[in-house]
Structure formats: structure tokens, C-alpha cells
Amino acid sequence: MRVETIYRYPVKGLSAEAMEEVTLTPGETLPHDRRFALAQGDAPFNSAAPGWMQKRHFGCLMANARLAHLHSAFDPRSGMLVIRAPEAAPFAGDTRTAEGRAAIAGFLAGFLGDEARGEPRFVEAPGHAFTDVAKKCVSIIGLASLAALEAKMGMALDPLRFRANVYFSGGLPWGEFDLLGEEIMLGGARLKVFKRIVRCAATEVNPVTAERDARPPQALREHFGHIDLGVYAEVLDGGRVAVGDALEPLRLI
Template identity: 40%
Template structure:
């Protein structure tokens, strides 16, 4: 069986849960529409929504620092602006486009801040043509890249450490089945086809403490970067691609080197 796309997703709000997709309309030089469109800025973070500049992920609420975010079940309706969050028996439903809704969101997420910051509240931020991707600080091209995860590489790491690794730990846009393990490391500066979408390998994905967080228990249980370094001598798992020629990508589309 040829390699194929087995999963598609986006993360409307940085650090929160994913939205599964059946297809994604990709444009040249752009990432998945709606992916990392919002972020929760920490109280001390200076972010100008009228003149957005890429900032370190640690200027925002992220799993690498606030692992308890993993216990939240969130959804976002882009057509209405309604953000819904479930935390056990507690629920939030607020519109991101109005002041009252943003105030409710800030109050809800304030309890996830470190103790020394709880006197203030985080701020939900967004900006036109801006994505809160971790690698956006390196270039505008990387800000608009798509992240791809080779599931064979994940399983190879699982076999080495003797633990299951839920792919959700890696927060990728595209999951791929049917490849050899680690073949994605050879895609740098090479073109490939995701269905009808032509892409080029841009940067291997360096794994950070966010991958230590179990997406079901919201606890740190496996030090993924350390295990990668122990068995492979690096902390890369996955790759960022830039779209050269756009199209609609669907689950089941083949993945192959470009001719």
C-alpha cells in the first residue's frame, strides 16, 4: 500500500485541543486555514494585534509550561466566533469577537497560570495573517508551514522505550501512514506531493517538553526529547513543509516524492 494521509487537524487556539478535519484547502505559502489563529498571551506579554510580531511560544500559555491545559476539551466555531471549553463539570461558552466574551475567557484561563501570575489574567489575542506557530520566530515562511508526522517513526520510538505514544502529543497537522521510519528526515529541501499539493521540506521538528504531557491524563509521564536523544542522538520527530502549489488535501491521499 502506498504511503497516505491518515489524519488531518488544526489547532485554532495555541496550546488547546485539536479539531479533526476530513480535508484542508491549502494555498501556496500558507498553512492550514485557522491553525494557531489565536493564542492566550501571558499577563506580561506585549503583543500588538495591529502590528503583530512573532514571539517565543513561552510568551503564551502552552503545554510546555501549563500541562494542565491538556485536560481541557475545547472547540471553536469560526463562523460564529464561539469558543467552548469543558473541564470536567465546568463549562465555558464565550464569543471571541466581543469584549464580554474575551473577559470570560481570560477569567477562565487565569487559574492555569503559575501562582506568581494569578493576580493578573491572560489575554486572548489574534491578528490578521498571523499564525502562532512555534517556529514562526524563524521566518514568515515557517510561520505558515504545515507540520507532518510520520507515524512509523512514532512507532519506532515506542518500540525502543516500551511505551505507547499517542500521536496527539505531537500536535501535527498531517499524519502519514505507510512510510519507512525516519524517512521524513531526508525530505529537507526536497519536494514531495501530498495528494495534489506540492510541498518542500523546510525544517525538522525539534521536540520540546510539551510532548512529555499525556493528552489523556494531563500529566508529564514520558520525557520524549530525552528518549529521542538517548536512542537516536537528536530530538527531531516530524517535519515542517511549505506549500509550493496548493490544492485540497484529503484523508487517504497518497504521499510520494515529487516527479
């Protein structure tokens, strides 16, 4: 099995950033993955005492499909976040300062309009990641599983609908589910697969058009008896992972 693409999502709910390679660290996500989020005005998130919260507390595609219209780019060296909205000049905000974070929150709240609840905050907490599950991990999808879903739905599905970190080729459809509880080598890193990824309404959103033009969870249940696609894996031993690297169960090595 071969790694085909690697992505990180610096801001929860905003666009993906493709990576040719990445160095994984034990017990962590990809560097800068889900580092920031737009906390809705009524969200009880406390940056000084961060704890995991459900995605409904933050700007997310499940509730805010229009976020798919935005294209963002984050520079970890400068801390600058650039966001491009349709037919508008690029917006740039400094994530390192209170003023910059307030400006980013204001821009995103203005873009969301009535979907913004109260006065949203652009938040970060050192060591915290705004992941969909409480454990820091890497999300992995087999492209054969995606192809099986596409065949049943009779349409192509952009893999970015599913917002995974790693997409791999070469496996059997749903073969990644057989890795539950097992350790795998992903490039030079060792991980343990611990959970299937339950899919929600975020996958209905076309990442190009921002339209809800498909219902993957409904199709998964109808044709396969579950609403899962992909798996979560915890990094046990860090190492470099690059496009073209192998994904191999340790029992087969």
C-alpha cells in the first residue's frame, strides 16, 4: 500500500494544505493540524484551560457549508494566516497577536453572517488540537474504500470531502477496518489504529462549490450497513512520512 497524498488543516473547517512530506511525533497530530478554530460566541471553550469539545461549538462544514468557499494558507514561521474569499481581496491576519486573532475572527464572522453565533473568537491553545475525537491522532483513508462508495453512489467524490490526513492506494475496499487494534508502519513512523471514522453531514459539502450535493453517510448506511470511512491512528514512534512511502501492517513486515 502506498501513500498518495498528505494533508493538514491548520484551521478547523477551513481548506486543506497539501504536503509532500511530514515528520510525525509520538502522541501528536500532524504539525499544525487543527491548530486553530473559530469558537462560536456561545462556545464554552477556554484557551487557558483547553479541553476537547464537539465540533458544533466551532465553525465547521457540518453546520457551515459556506466555509468551503474560503481558501486559506498558514505560514508557521511568520504566524500569518491568509484567507481568500470569492470576489474579494485576500485577507491576512497575524495569529500571534490578540489584535490579529480578533481581526481573523471578525473576518470569518462577517463571512458567516447569520451562521455566526454571538461574537465568535479565533482560538488557539498551546498543545491543544481541535480534532473531531479527543485523542490526538492521524486520520487515514484507503482510496479503494472511497472508490467502492463512489461506485455505489454513481458519482465521483472529491477525497477532500472527508478531510483526512493521509490517503493511500493499493488496499482492498474497507481493508483499513481490518487494521483496528493493529500497529502499522507509515513511512518511517509507527502508529496504532484505534477507531473507525464515523461520517457526518460535513461530507455532504462539495469542497469546490460549497454546495451540499451528495449524501455519503446515507449511502454508506444504505449500501454497506455503516456510516464509516477511514480510520484514526495514534503515533507511537515518530518519523518521516512522504508521498510514495509504504503503509504496512507490522504483522506482515
